[in-house]
Amino acid sequence: MNYFSVVFCTILFSVTSSFSQEKIDKYVVGKGETVSQIAQKFKITPYEIYKLNPDAQNGLKPNSVLLIPKSNGKSNVTSSKTAKQQPKTHLVVAKETLFGIEKKYDITDEALKKANPDIEKYGLQVGQILNIPSKNTSKTSVVAKNVVVYHTVLPKETKYSIAKQYGMTIEELERKNPEIVANLAVGYELLIKGNGSKPVAKVVPAETKVVSEKHVAVSVPEPVNYIDYTVKPKETFYSLSKMFGLTQQQLIELNPALSAGVQEGMVLKVPSKSNQIASNSVKQKVVLTKKSSDIKKTLVLLLPFNIAKNGGDTISSNVNRLNNDKFLNMTLDFYSGALMAIDSAKQVGVVMDVKIFDSNEAKTTSSVASIFSDNNLANADAVVGPFYQSNVEKTASLFAQNNVPVISPLSKDTGNPMPNLYQSIVSTAVLKSAMFDFMNAKQGNVIAVIDKKKETIRKYILENQKEVKIAPLTATGGLDVESFKKLLVKDKINYVILETANTGMIKYTMNTMLGVMANYQVQLVILEPNETLDTDEISFENLTKLHLMYPSATRENTSPEAQLFMQSYRKKNKVNPSTFAIRGFDITFDTMMRLSQDKTYQETAETMITEQVENKFEYRKKEEGGYVNNGTYILYYDTDLTIKEAR
Template sequence: MMKYFFAIYITVFLFTANVFSQGKAITHKVEKGETIYQIAQKYKVTPFDIYQLNPDAQSGLKPNSVLLIPNKSGKQILSVPTKTNVQSQSHDVIAKETLYGIEKKYGISDEDLKRANPFLENEGLQIGQTLTIPSKNTPNNTVVDHDKFIYHDVLAKETKYSIAKKYGISIQELEKRNPEVVDNLPIGYRLIIKGMAPKAEKVTEKVLEKVTVKAEPKGEKEKQDLKKALTIVEYISYEVKPKETLYSLSKMFEMTQEELIALNPELIEGVEIGMVLKVPSKVPVSIEDKKEYKLLSEKVIYSNRKRMVLLLPFNMANIESDTINSTFTRLKKDKFLNMTLDFYAGALIAIDSAKTLGYPIDVDIYDSRETKNSSEVASIIQNRNLVNANAIIGPFYQSNAETAAQLLSVNNVPVISPLSKDVGNPYGNLYQTIPTNEVIKGAMFDYMRSNNGNIIAVVDKKKESIVQYIKQYQKEVPFVAFKDNGSLSAESLKSMLVKDKLNYVVMETGNTWMIKTTIAAMLSSMPAYQVQLVILEPNETLDTDEIKYLNLTKLKLMYPSVTSDYVSPEAAIFEKKYRKVNNIFPSDYATRGFDLTFDTMIRLVQNKSFEDTVNSAATKRGENKFEYYKKEDGGYTNKGVFILYYDTDMTIKEAN
């Protein structure tokens, strides 16, 4: 090993000494924020030239480190034609500036600006940044010689495919002109493109899929291939979320900023929250990819014991000190205590199931003695040494769950809030397991859009919260009109239906006559249109005798729900065991107690941390889904929502 090290050291030393002896290198001290491309441009060399003398620089530049830079005479070793003078300038980013605005100001493309400033890919545009502005005419890594040949300096993360596509040539042509890169593509290497200019991308009125046409098709096969490639993309609507920028939107929808603006000219004035954009339907409408639902039980690790704690509000001291009401009477009156006991009963079944499976988990259960405004959570955490726990389920009240999360944040102990819907304060280790009302409604609209449906809204004027929600978050959804007498216009509803699409009619009203009018209009339209009735919130009026259940099944009434309203095989097993132990059917709280506790335990026995399992997989347990996503301001929220519908066989099913 020492001989090997010594040989490498001598080789490097002799190579460096030889470079200096020939007067072909100078030194450069790296300043904070400098990139390899800026340094190469400063000394009129390529990044590959620098990497040849400084191989460690490929892993990143460190401030105050010293680089060897080949001088002008040394650059002749590459034997390439003299390049034109490609000048650049700098630009300091100020408030409210956008990448699009800067690119238009200097007349450069988004691609060229990011090549000159690679940090934009990861960091985005930030106030105070100093940008290198490349020449208007030529990308900063494209070199043109006097004989009109084109050379390309390879940047980090570029591939032969991306480079060939950029210049409108095939990978085979690229490799033929540069046989040195057949097996490898070094960063900074100067490729010979030879006589081909970067292709211009245009946005047509109908947004054609991108196609590189190298020559006129000669045969019938080429004509057919070209015809298939030139397919028209249908559009969907997308609502801009907080903190989204023109840059992030273009990356999400795999479009250039120019293409996005061509479809949505209002973006020239800037990006605003709530904007409804027109985008191609072939791209996802969600910022984050949906997590894959997995069965974690296949990867259980039995070697390390874990500690799980339940903090449940039994408030035993209050029960014992109550001299007026008996325990039985108090149980009849105290709904909160009943909810706690039901949750606890379900959790015990989960703990027993985990024990049967041999999961190496120790479980502690403590009375959190909490009310909405007070608790003993802090003293329990201190006295019971809960900082060493691997996960804590509870407390029930949001404020108390936040207290626990704050006290345990130093050790990043997961605090799992079992029942609260409040958004609350952000703590990185706090997990909200109940989806918020906005998430539930949003899941319904996301589902309808994923099916490329035509969405229209029938909303009673008394449902002000729903009206405001749609206007704020679903702006592109039109409202069906009302007549002068205040009744719903069936003609308006029918006029909004679209053929060859599934028409989702979102109905929110408690008015029986309005419900009947909507249903009648939809039923009469069924011979010519595909229609489905949708509600966003539970509607008691639909359960009355005045509304025919058969009509709801004909229209396949669909709705979002935190829990499933059908019995899965897993839920049936739990229900049977619960009835055997408690002689009654489990309530929703009991079922949730089982699902949440078992899900937490199975995440604890994986070969990764609880947080890592949350980031990598979603799960479905009985009647509940756990699809956690990290919130922008900290902590996790559950977006696991069931989309259910009434089927024509009179059963409730989950929509695919």
């Protein structure tokens, strides 16, 4: 269904004579196109598009029309004389970083900050217009055009992270360095730019000093001790660079995740600085696709098929149960996903002894104890299941003597503290906390609109999120619009948390937000699923305009790997995978890949964050014992009708 009609703004039909003199073209926006892509197509800057189309700063809609200045030899793009006379500017858009802007215009960090002093005080802001100094006025970059550039591979770097850092594809990187097609070795010097026949400028660790543009003086490096540092609120690239004596690029080399910007809570690898900074346990996000251990492990799956419940071993009795037993169907879906995971693990060389048992369980009973004693499972390497919390806790106690990890696959209960119990379902409390952490990291102005029936969430915010402003209500329980507007802040993103199931209140609040968008940055936020938002009475188009944002334990994954899983599942099972089938795959595959490493499952849980088709596994050790999964996503509705992850 097409939720958007063609947008023709009045301004597009009232082009003045001055515009005509400048020779303006009209361009119809295609689906998924961005301002940057269109600017590149016409060989102009995004700023020139924004100058003629101010509304484009709020995002592009398919089939909308943009005014495009013709390139006639007098524009900033083609006239070097004009370029020298007029300073170049850049409009900061969402997700841009200083590193990316400096790379785009081939200028130094120092030159950009000198031309824009406010960056060091307030950081980079969306919508900010930066002065871009010419290369003639900025200091000569170490990586000059006539210099061959090499990159020394650091520990934990990948082809993807290195290629992304230099704005190239993996194929381009491998074409310049054919010897890395099979393997990428730490310490190897990759050719990034040039053909190797000119003087070399190497991307080197911090202890190597650049003497001039063409020569590199390398002192004998002293051993560097690295520690883990957790980014605090309001910290920026500039403050981190000053603190650790590193350039922005060196920080990114050590921590590729920084290429997306500095975020509160990030754990960074940095040089030790006279023990002034306390060390925290590091969590490295990894993609486990290959085994690193040749020791054959044993995985136990305890799934509640409850075969004993069959009224008789007849086709009709089995069909009747399949038609009426939702719990059995859920189990079979989970099982089908687990089988796909076992097959996928084999394809990457993981050979594991997988033992599958019927746990025969109800909420408080199961046959796990007899399975444990009859099958000599005490030395298993990991257990997935059973499904019910009370049964999974009993299982954990049986396997506790050898500290065998027991992963609870579906229970949402907090459970009792047990050292070998891993709760894989992300709790509601963690999701709420993650949403507030995200908004605080963005230094947003957070306002909550809460109706009188949501006193629980009001109490939670008052007790745990004291910086949140709660919007006043009228005597009849509606939103007090004038008081709400007074809570908005112009120089920040205003996150509006909406907690109500009342259709009228939802529409009224959304209309109020839409009415102030010309003067304020506003974004709609929910903390929990809200079925009312999915009804026909709520405009989906308005939800996308307000970029509805919410925390989630799962994501919509359109990667090639996810598509391959979907296709393989359909081919094998003749249906699309259900939520439980995907869950069965993710849990089982993640467990098998963790077991195939040269570490125990517990060690991988304490050091590695992993992502599978829909789920993220970021285990945190609880003080009272055991582990919980903190793997959350912050998602939002985009104007192209897709759900995307907020960064």
